[in-house]
Every structure is written in structure tokens, then in C-alpha cells.
Amino acid sequence: MSTEPRTLAFREALREAMVEEMERDGSIFLMGEEVGHYNGAYKVSEGMLERFGERRVVDTPIAEAGFAGVGIGAAMVGLRPIIEFMTWNFSLVAYDQLVSNAAKLRYMSNGQFTLPIVFRGPGGAAHGVAAQHSQALESIYAHIPGLKVVVPATPADAKGLLKAAIRDDNPVLFMESELMYGMKGPVPEGEHVVPLGVADTKRPGRDVTIVTWGKMLHVSLAAAAQLAEEGIEAEVIDLRSIRPLDAEAVFASIRKTHRCVIVQEGWPFAGVAAEIAARIVEHVFDELDHPPVRVTSLDVPHPYAKNLEALVLPDAARVSATVREIVPHRGG
Amino acid sequence: MDAELLLHLYRQMVLIRRFEEAAAKAYTQGKIRGFLHLYIGQEAVAVGALSAAAQTDYVVATYREHAHYLARTGDTRGAMAELFGKATGCAGGRGGSMHFYSAADRFLGGWAIVGGHVPIAAGVAFASKYRGEPDVTLCFFGDGTANMGAFHEGLALASVWRLPVVFICENNQYAMGTPLYRTLTVEDVAVRARGYPMECAIVNGDDVLEMREATRQAVERARKGGVPFFLEAKTYRFRGHSMADPAKYRTKEEVQQWRNRDPIMLLGQRIEALGIATPERLKELDAEAVAEVQDAVAFADASPEPEPDSVMRHVYVD
Secondary structure, eight states, rough: OOOOOOOHHHHHHHHHHHHHHHHOTTTTEEEOOOOOOOOOTTTTTTTTTHHHTTEEEOOOOHHHHHHHHHHHHHHTTOOOOEEOOSGGGGGGGGGGIIIIIIITHHHHTTTTTOOOOOEEESOOOOOHHHHHHHHOOOOHTTTTTTOOEEEEOOOHHHHHHHHHHHHHHSOOOEEEGGGTTTTTOOOOOSSOOOOTTTEEEEOOOSSEEEETTTTTHHHHHHHHHHHHTTOEEEEEEEEEETTTTOHHHHHHHHHHHHOEEEEEEEEEETTTTHHHHHHHHEEEEEEEOOOOOOEOOOOOOOOOSSSHHHHHEEEOOHHHHHHEEEEEEOOO | OOOHHHHHHHHHHHHHHHOOOOOOOHTTTTTSOOOOOOOTOOHHHHHHHHHHHOOOSEEEEOOSOOOHHHHHHHHHHHHHHHTTOOOSSTTTTTSSSTTTBBTTTTTTEEOOTTTTTTHHHHHHHHHHHHHHHHOEEEEEEEGGGGGOOHHHHHHHHHHHHHEEEEEEEEEOOOTTTTEEHHHHEOOOOHHHHHHOOOOEEEETTHHHHHHHHHHHHHHHHHHHOOOOOEEEEEOSSSSSSSTTTTOSSEEEEEHHHHHHOOOOHHHHHHHHTTTOOOOHHHHHHHHHHHHHHHHHHHHHHHHHOOOOGGGTSSSSSO
């Protein structure tokens, strides 16, 4: 017997993951700005204070370096913190904690310490919040060995990946999106864990591979729908986690389609898309009928004005146009 | 006065000094690479403080942490082998001088970005409080840390959350080559902590017994009162900031002034005055320390390098 799966909003799926894990393991706690009494700046943690109390849902002052470091210290001696950044933009004032401390502790202590900690919050552009609040920072963090970087794109993956991140014994940076918090989708109840480092084919196709993650999955799926009307079948691969990276899933698709477009929110220079293009060239060059192509944000700080913001971000039209350039015209 | 205690403190301080001297020598021989920050002159701070803490209290320190590691663990061989970059080192040769660790001894590093470990220490104390455990965290740092943001955030969180951590500022008067009066608008770093607010004490860091007693009180306050405590120890490093620093920014007269209150000399004089040991006995203790350090150097010399195959290990939990 199969029942229709429940539908949850993205933020509810995240909350369910945290609540279920915190019910299971008393060493897990949530800490961040406005996570408790305010019920979350974006309501992800709504009701959690009431459920778990101030010991386990901890409001912080505005002090990202401070509470990121507190999380690392607590994890060093066996707790499993979930540290919420109100947005990933603010993680930059805690950058030293993430890069110099969290990423390096295990290695420089010769494996004497484990750091089971999740840093999570929304990243990337929202609507009209300008340059300092619109950064997609996964490329910067994925550069760092010792960190894992996860970017869910659907409510079901949000729950399953967050549960996996919380159970992981490494520092995991979990990047959500303000614009997706209200997005609804089916989410399995209870034990639903999506392993880190396993990509998911969100749409099968034979003509071109679109590799993407996070919010850009939905831009890519929209583009694929447009292209299908023109007879171009795009396969859309959602990486889900950037580090570890499921490069083999990308290669397998390219062996089928022989063409690849990588769609990334964020700057092109030394970005995740560039890394994927490099790996494709290194490993499956002979399979390619066209060089891999990137669609990224424009190489500028993010503008405020609506028309300029629209120009900067990849959209379905830009993705479709790029695909059309590299896929031979079919029929009619 | 507890004779055994005084002799124990003396042994530890002499061992640390001889260890650092041997490290300096090995550095000039090319056996130790990178940065090497010596603790010579400050021995009473680490030894006094750690003698007052329980062995189960956590220690979080900086890149000038050989002394704290030795005072906590007594692992002379593991420390020297780490400096030599050997597989038998206390961090398997991955950390070096600035990154000593011993999870078993609750020695949590070894952190080399100024101020970055202060919130971490607060986090360790947060965990103790979260679990209802009695352990206190001791966090060591220098006066140069007092202008870093992470320092202030760590103190602010420890204060607002009432975390059992003892912050120990080793005020050796210089942030690398810059004297404190040029970078800090107050004479005492403790003034900065008072505003959080936090209980503070300023002690003579060259007097091991004063250091020990002040730390004992601070640890007790943190353990029983569940509050942070800030201890400022006035001291001096006799050498430069690191081996690369000839310390030409200080006058000979100034250095001599501080050498006149050499913490080991002061303790030795006290031990002799109290009739606990003769000068000859103290010389024997010194010779024992030299022998222990020589053994550590021989051990480090003879130890294997880390396996090349291991280079990628411990980036992540397997």
C-alpha cells in the first residue's frame, strides 16, 4: 500500500530534521541569532525553544566569530552543535573560525579530535538585498579541505541531507536559501537520511547534461522544460553536496549526452563550476562533443536595482540559450 | 610551606627552560623548522597555573604552548619529537611547534591565530556546563590578543552565559615587537575584561606561588560559582617573539631588569632560604632536567618521519 507523501515547506523540512535529531540525541543543540525567542529570523526554528528549552535552543548576541568558536569548542569535547548563521553572508566574520580552526583541527591534531558540527543558514541572493547580503559562498568554502559543503534544493533533500549532516562527524556547512524556505514538496516522515556526496538526477535526458545545485536546480529545470518543447532533452543533475563531490554521477551522464552545461549562482572566477569543468576535461575529455560551458552569476558585486539584479543572476532563458548554442539543432 | 610542592614546581620550570634551550639549539641546527616561540622567562605562569588546576580541567593555549603542554602532560619526548616533525610527536608531526595536542590529557592545543582560540575555550566550558560537569577550562593567551575581536567575543559570551572558564593573560609586555603602551590605551589588560563584567585579578607572573594561588582561587570561583574569571599575569619573555626575532626593540637595561626577577631564580632562592634544598641539590635537579631533555632529543632524532602514505589521513573522519 502506498500513501501519498506529506507535503512540507522547505523550512518545515529543515525543522523536522533538527527536531527529530534532537529528540534522538541529547548532545545536539541549536545556537544562533534569534533562533529561540524570536522563533528564527526566517522561522526555520519556530517552536523549537518551546519544545527543547533554553539549554538546547540558544539565542546568541550578534557575535558570529564568538558563537562559531563556541560551537567548535563544544564539538571538540563531544557535543554536536548546530550553529545557525542568520545568513551565510555573516559567516564571513567567523571565517577564521571555520577555515583556521574547524577545517584544520582534526588534521593538525593527527586525528585526536573529531568535530561533529553543522553550520547552517540561507545563502545566495534573495530579492533586492544588495551586495553584502546576496553572496553565494559555497565556492569559497568548498575550496577548504576539512570542510563539507551541502546545498539542498528540495524539501525532501533538505530534511534528508540535514539529518545526514547532523550525524556526520565532520564540520558540515549547510547552505539553504531564503527564497526557497516557503517552497513546498513531498517529504518522507521519520527516518529519511540522504547521504552526503551522492548526486541526484532530477530530470533524465539524452542530449545535454545540466549540472547544478541549490536554487539553480529550479532555474535549470525550468530551462529543461522550455528546451523539451523544442525537442532538446536535458538531463538535470542536482549535486546536493559540493564537498564531497559526486563527480562520477556527472561523468556517467556525460558519457550519455556528450555535452555539459554547469549552472552556478555565484561568481565564475575559481568557482565550483570551474572545478567541475576542470574535472570533466581531466576525466571524460574524450566523451565530449563540445567543451563544458558555465552559466554563472556575472562577475560583479550584487546590485540592488531589480533590473540589474535580474541581469546578474542566471535565469532559465540564459540557461536555455546556452544549451541551444552547444546542442545541434533538431529537426523542424 | 610544602617542600615537595616547591621542588615539584622547580623541577617543572627548569625542565621547561632546558627544553626550550634545547629546542633553540636544534632550531639553529636545522632540526626544527618554521616558527619557534620560546617560553623562557615565563615559566612560572604555566607551571603555577596548571599546578592549581585539576588534571581533568581543560587547557586551551596558543602557539607559545610548549610549557603548558609539558606542565600538563610531562611528555617531553612527544613534545620534542613534534618539534622535529616526527611520527612519534604529540601531533604525529602534523602540527609542529604551534600545534601540540593531547586529547587524553585534555590538552586542547596549540592555536596559532591570535585570539581565535578564546571563543573555542568558551565553547569547551559551554560543553561542561551543558552536561553539568564540574570541569573548568583554562585559556592562555598573550597581551597582544587584547585587541582582537575574537578575544572580546569570547569574553562577552563567557560572561553572558556564565561559563566556567579562567582566562589567563600572559602579559609579557610585547605583542611581537610592539610594546604594549603603543597598542593598548590601558596599562592592565584586565581593565578590558572588567567591563563585561568579569572578576579579575592581576598577579606577579614571575612568582610561581602567587600564580598558583591566584589560579587556585580563580578555578574554584569558576567551578563553584559557574562564572568566568580573568587573570592577568605580568611577566616577560627573555628571548624574542620567535627564533627569527633578535628583539632589538628592547634595551639591555630593560631585559636585565626582568632577568633580575627570573622566576626560576626567585623560586630557587626561596627554596634555599626555607632550607628545603641546598644549592647543590638544585643543581642536581637541573642536571636531571638536562638529562631528560637530552633523552627527548635523542628520542626525537631516532624517531621515524611520518609515513608518506599518511599525508591525506585525518582531513576527515574516515
